[in-house]
Amino acid sequence: MTIERASEARYDFGARRLEEVTTPTPSDIEIASAAKALPIREIAEKMCGLTEDDYEMYGRYKAKLSEKLSSTLGGREGEGDGPTCDATAGHGYYVVTAGITPTPLGEGKSTTTIGLVQAMQAHTNARAVACIRQPSMGPTFGIKGGAAGGGYSQVIPMEEMNLHLTGDIHAIGVANNLLAAAVDARVFHESTQSDEALWKRLMPQAKDGSRKFSAIMFKRLKKLGIDKTNPDDLTEEERNKFVRLDIDPERITWRRVVDMNDRFLREITVGESPTEKGKTRKTGFDITVASEIMAVLAMTTSLADMENRLGNMVVGPARDGTPVTCDDLGVTGALMALMRDAIKPTLMQTLEATPVLVHAGPFANIASGNSSIIADQIGLSMVGKGGFVVTEAGFGADIGLEKFVNLKCRKSGLKPNCAVIVATVRALKCHGGGPPVTAGKPLDHSYTTENVDMVREGMCNLVRHIENTKSFGIPVVVAINAFPTDTEAEHAVIREISLAAGAEDAVLCTHHAHGGKGAVALANAVKAACEANEDCKDFKFGYESSLDIKSKIETVAKNIYKADGVEFSERAEEKIKLFTEQGFGDLPICMAKTQYSFSHDQSLKGAPSGFTLPIGDVRLSAGAGFLVPLVGAFPTIPGLPTRPAYYEISVDTENDQILGLS
């Protein structure tokens, strides 16, 4: 790709600026349906400077990009004059979008991410790529709408974004369920066969009578300390250790998944057919995005790295406590075959025809809550020096941004030049003493009329997020995501206190109502912050992963949540001891905490302190590469309400349009 080409492309895209918008803002689906998406080929080739070898089309408006693209593109030379963080020489500025502690209605992080790149690329002459998560399909049919942004800052076609996309979640679901089937089938076969019979079946003889290990079996042999390559050389004892995983059926942690809000699958009993000979077992389903494989996809850096991670996933302990892995079951290669295409990020476009990478959508509590490392890396290479990648971190900054730093950046080696923290008058009022905000119920009057004092009172929440983010050495730009009912005085107090708290800038944004044009000031502020922090020299992690498990948890609890201390349940203590003994003590931690408070108690709004954080349990995600301390219980599969969103969804069979998605 030449600079001329990129530059020419960028000017082409000036033509796609949304200069005309409708007021009041129509519904998301109305805006999305009225927009004419460009063929993705044009985005890929003219906009991103890719060639046919770099991408594969999936329909007209989606393309998958080679996961190797960041290394094949290398660091590009752009027109901007700034170098950037040192992870890959010559790539673009790296910006993370986080938020204040949200209300259940969400404060517009995705929308701001999209609005910001629209502003940069379509209005301020800067190359910019947004990196966002793939939404789960389940909630699309339940209560919550999609996750493609909103108003005049959206990813289109929104129905493709919110439904199958390019099949990654489906691939994860099948891979997850193949492993689950393998676990139960293995337990069954081991319980009904002698060691000798297992050996004969697992190691069938070829026509000449010989037996051969399949490649993956050498991983198990190595784990058992057996370095023989000829099966016939194994002693009887070695054979028996090899064939018998001896998984404890009572303690299997690997669950099945479905990409649907199916509450009746939360807890189930399986194996009740007579063919399973009474070997029933209690287990359950999670929603697919809660699968560890989704977390693996988000954290992986290459095909080979993914193979290691998938192989390391633990399905539960053997009866002697040894963790049993995907490699032990011999199924890693099949999971890789299933995930071969899912590792490739999906290229889509915004309403202003700027490029968006959609990739991975891990849960933000039990998993990392950030989109993929691979997509960010590709984005940074694509935009080149002086360009921008804007990536979104789920939930509030205490969760999403903390995990962005301590999990994602730790693994990728990338450093952010700047963080955008999205704030709304609504959420600040909620933190300033406003009544509870509930999805589906009308907002209280105090949220829709001016109340400067309430906003001022709630600023403690935003201030702490600013301070926390700065504690990682990341400069902060506050994006005030404007609502029609906000007032100037309310906005002024946000700006004033944000600056006093150390934000580089605090900028009013109207991208929901006006598209990229409404985020031009934000784009300029982000650009200035990035240019002032080209080398990310102050960036630091929240803790060293070599600390012991408890110290890591305490560090996050005290430094980020402002807890006085941490209380570990007996179960958590046991698990910490076990994981330390098993050699997992060096893994970083992925806190599973409510997003509605800095504390574990979602009713504690504002900036609570002086509380003790309770850790009820700790789980292991050995493949994703982290430990998950549980601060409370988290439902891992939602349900359908009495009137689900699907009542409104339909296909216009004459005009071939999907209707009713929101």
Add this chain to the structure above:
Amino acid sequence: MTIERASEARYDFGARRLEEVTTPTPSDIEIASAAKALPIREIAEKMCGLTEDDYEMYGRYKAKLSEKLSSTLGGREGEGDGPTCDATAGHGYYVVTAGITPTPLGEGKSTTTIGLVQAMQAHTNARAVACIRQPSMGPTFGIKGGAAGGGYSQVIPMEEMNLHLTGDIHAIGVANNLLAAAVDARVFHESTQSDEALWKRLMPQAKDGSRKFSAIMFKRLKKLGIDKTNPDDLTEEERNKFVRLDIDPERITWRRVVDMNDRFLREITVGESPTEKGKTRKTGFDITVASEIMAVLAMTTSLADMENRLGNMVVGPARDGTPVTCDDLGVTGALMALMRDAIKPTLMQTLEATPVLVHAGPFANIASGNSSIIADQIGLSMVGKGGFVVTEAGFGADIGLEKFVNLKCRKSGLKPNCAVIVATVRALKCHGGGPPVTAGKPLDHSYTTENVDMVREGMCNLVRHIENTKSFGIPVVVAINAFPTDTEAEHAVIREISLAAGAEDAVLCTHHAHGGKGAVALANAVKAACEANEDCKDFKFGYESSLDIKSKIETVAKNIYKADGVEFSERAEEKIKLFTEQGFGDLPICMAKTQYSFSHDQSLKGAPSGFTLPIGDVRLSAGAGFLVPLVGAFPTIPGLPTRPAYYEISVDTENDQILGLS
């Protein structure tokens, strides 16, 4: 598309003839991996004469075709001189591939289908499209290999064919499971809420206090005989009838699905989480291809038709016996949104770069076992006058071809010009008294050495299939699928007896070993048979669907299976009475019978007669549009063996290849 273009394209493809093959034939994956697939764009545009608007790429080697293509292409004028059957003027010849009663190893119907089109298009100057089913992924990781043909007659890339393809099975899985979640959630909400509360939640008030029916609710209102359009006009009694589906939880027939061999899901108890308040229920999972939605996809003719079929699917009876449908649950539109892309057939290519349409893969016992009507229609339009569509019917001709005629052709209005019946020396010996053939075990000596008498003895099976097929007015060409261990004398007896039984021809084929070149004689025989039966004037169904249910079953049992009579269980009698009362008596029937015998007893090889066919139960597939009489029990989800195929599957992360699929 102009004739010049098609013709030019065809000659281009002469260059792709496989003139060089290796002997002995390498493994399927070795052949497939060594083959270089053409970009699917070239197949679509040069070969099929399509334009960019007609198809969408899914990666480099797959494309989805618009389901409207058969009407937009219309009947093309080709170079051939024959008109064809009268369903659509100007389209190609329609050929169905069926088989004799198979052994568990399969007799090569898919391979012959692929070999035949390779022969036609790459070797004999005729336009030809193969239409085949999409295989389920589950068995790929279990025992059975893929379903992309074999040897030098395969669809490539075989790993894409055997894994996700273009996501249709995933879409079916999610759609099926959304309906399942909707059923359980609705039962739960009805059991925990008053009529009034249900009304308020199902019909939420807008800000102005008004309530509105969503479009799909009018279908339920109509079913209840309520023609009011303003919710406020409903009487209390009408409201209560409207909100309460009153599904009987003990008799729900709709099950969940997973595309995996997961035996532990065959029978399960759901709803065991405390959040479900003790409302547990016994149910189970089927493999995804067994979903009625797969059967709907295969039988549908347009988006609007699919909407009707999905809406008509019955999930179980209300407590008063009324069938409760997908429309009653309000979820049809969401299923349509999920299935919007699945209705489009996938274009792939053979090893000789000829076009293949892959679409739908319904079970051949509990469902129709044939690929989609839409793909066949598109294929017939694409090849145009004088060209050929070769479509495959699952299992033996007593099942696949019977359903092709009585279900698929009845719905589509298409008529076949000719049937190919695939026979092997192996299967004929099995019918001639050979010992049982078991997958995974070595073949008995009698199958690998000459035994002309055994073949002659077994010909009774093939003869009956020929006679049955001719009874539908379809001319038969026998394809003798040659194995290296066969002898000339064995082939001679097959040919001699086949011709005596009324086959148009009986031709030796070596397409497994030689690609299309090995099926040139078959191609010529099929062409001659089609030209001699241009108008399909003798074609007739096996029964009138207006016959009562029992008579339809008896007709198939006596005419095709040669049973003396039928015995209906008490349960079957009840169901027949119920379905007749409910107005489903006019549906055609889809027999669920073993494929290993003409009878219900799979040990009865050859051409048994004089038996009584037992019907244990009858099921309703109101969306697919048939009744399913059960002749025995059929597992609807397989299990994994002790050493599953996944031990051999891996991704070569350096060379980016999937290895070990077979």
